[in-house]
Ligand SMILES: Nc1ncnc2c1ncn2[C@@H]1O[C@H](COP(=O)(O)OP(=O)(O)OP(=O)(O)O)[C@@H](O)[C@H]1O
């Protein structure tokens with residue numbers, strides 16, 4: 001028990017003194033996940049909005065696949081991107097494996113279906129209400145997509161937050177394509193996995209505390225956004 | 236009060252001539268095996284305000300959606316001055332729905348959005364938005380989220396948005412159903428004013444007094460059929476059909 005409380009104190013010490021390794025890992029994690037979520041948001045908004053509005057053959061299948069991919073296991077996303085980027089793979093010449101870029105790509109693969117599917121659902125719900133009014137106003141399909149994305153903005157924000165929560169906490173994808181290389185591709189989750197197995201509980205615990213704090217912050221932001229939307233009758 | 240003279244002023248001072256007559260031939264709309272609109276033949280040639288009346292479920296709202304091109308008839312056709320409704324004509328129509336549909340934006344942004352869809356840009360757009368809000372008596376609510384406005388305010392905003400588009404043809408589906416008498420009267424004035432500017436107004440209403448005040452001609456609908464179409468004057472004094480007589484007496488329509 002005293003081992004644990006020692007580790008806990010050391011962990012807090014690492015955080016309070018802004019330990020160099022700790023900060024480096026935190027910043028890399030944030031950079032990878034925030035970049036991935038930004039890219040996935042753009043892709044997800046476009047894909048989700050288009051799926052809600054445009055009618056084309058195979059639309060139902062695409063929607064179903066997108067929804068199913070929301071539950072894509074991170075290791076599978078990692079494996080897929082690994083095959084893509086490995087020397088023998090189609091993008092092997094880019095030499096991206098074991099770089100932060102590879103981790104960003106893997107998380108984009110992981111998060112785009114989440115944001116895309118949630119966006120499609122939000123837009124479809126709105127369209128049910130708006131369809132005749134928007135057509136009456138003479139809106140083109142593209143104008144309808146833009147209108148729905150803007151009017152669904154509060155739900156899109158929650159989708160982005162959900163995507164970020166998923167990206168920052170996953171370990172499988174970044175581990176496979178990043179390789180957990182010290183000072184290069186070591187993120188919070190891969191560091192926790194490694195340090196725990198090495199018995200360096202203090203650093204793992206410190207990173208765990210930070211991750212948990214981020215999770216709480218994301219959840220708090222989700223609740224505030226939903227409250228605000230309700231208050232303005234924009235939910 | 237309403238100016239009784241206004242009903243008799245001259246019309247058609249707009250540059251564009253109205254796409255009249257509106258001709259309905261064998262117009263039928265079936266949904267889920269039910270004939271909601273049943274073989275309507277009708278010609279509306281009058282530039283002034285036309286009222287559509289009839290009991291709940293008669294098919295008035297469906298008829299407006301057919302006229303506006305939001306749904307396609309299962310049989311029969313509608314022509315505007317001999318042409319079917321095309322993109323050009325549709326862009327010169329506007330509609331106020333029975334249930335107000337407002338975007339999750341401010342009152343001003345709702346009007347601005349509609350004008351944007353017609354490619355009207357600033358500074359014209361800002362000016363028109365301000366005018367529309369003034370028309371609806373909603374100047375102080377410009378920045379208010381549209382969906383927290385009261386039901387009546389929402390209906391007024393929907394009308395102002397439709398009018399801001401300067402349509403040739405304006406459809407209204409019970410636009411005063413949730414308005415207090417003063418606001419209802421204000422809407423009636425706006426409609427008379429629209430008519431004076433040469434807009435063809437087609438209004439669905441249950442309010443007999445309102446229909447009498449506004450209508451030039453009346454279409455009476457029952458069970459999806461156009462039972463009567465005649466001049467407002469004669470419709471209200473001597474309706475031909477028993478169902479219209481019952482409707483006007485406030486009795487049960489069978
Ligand atoms: N899409 C649809 N599918 C099936 N039935 C429909 C559809 N739309 C309308 N109806 C039916 O058609 C009938 C006419 O509907 P409509 O809304 O036009 O009535 P209304 O005359 O406007 O009535 P109210 O005065 O209550 O507004 C109703 O019985 C309604 O249930």
Ligand SMILES: [Mg+2]
Pocket residue numbers: 295296297333408
């Ligand atoms: Mg109706």
